[in-house]
Amino acid sequence: MTEFDTTSMNRRGLLGAAGLGLLPGIAGFLPETGFAADFEDSPDLKDPWMLDPQKTFHNFLRSMGDLSGRISPQWWRGAYLAIYEDRHPELLFRLEGCEMKRIVDLGGGEYQFQYRIFTLFKDPITNEVLSGKLWRNPITGEELTIQPNISGAQRVVFHDERGVVERDENSGFEAVIHLLWTAQGDYAMHNGYKDRPEGRPIPMKEFATGFLSRAAAADFAAPRLETRFNSTFVAPFQSWMQMPADAGIAVWHASGHKARDVESLPPEYLEQLHHYRPEMKEWIGEDGKA
Known part of the structure; x- marks a missing residue:
């Protein structure tokens, strides 16, 4: 069984921030902040295309995936934190995951995003992979078997007055x-969050920032943009953890980049992926190769 000391942080500051929908390192992602109010329309921080909604939408698509239809593996590493009601926050796991995405042009300005997600708890x-190993729940003391996070979705993405x-x-x-688009040095950046309606299934809140080549973003010929990103999700605990309903919330933090192909992902990760999600080989097909 795996047992370890968790890393604690200041509970009051982090729990208070979580209650406001903010977390350390992501407050600057929100357009309501002074950064956006003061500089959103500043020509010093904008390239001309950033003022055109259709061009920013096009670059959003290119940064998120590949308009040629090839799979874009967004590979990342990060941390899984527990924010409790009555005790210090804890770092429960390291994370290693990939959000594989295929974009399909549906016509009429709509695009289908096909998501396939597989995340390892470590x-x-x-940094040992913990899939299938025992873990003691820090609240209940119960011994549970760790399971990787497996999910997927299909969503239609479009641009309108909102x-x-x-x-x-x-x-x-x-x-x-x-999204707030800005330019700095050699980089174009988009900072943003998803405004989800009440009652929507998890994640409850999602924040992210992406870093792109400024020169590449201004050239609209290529179907994809190479991207580095940081993202944070605020969500309920994983079901296999069997946390009490009032235990608190989980925070996923990730940093990564968009890989060129699935085959370039780490061998250990691919071994786990094909073990737990054998159907992925057919879905990936030839798109997974360089």
């Missing part, structure tokens, strides 16, 4: 993606 000290909108094909829920 020991925060040794901005970029993502609609889930199954539930019909819509999320408005609020």
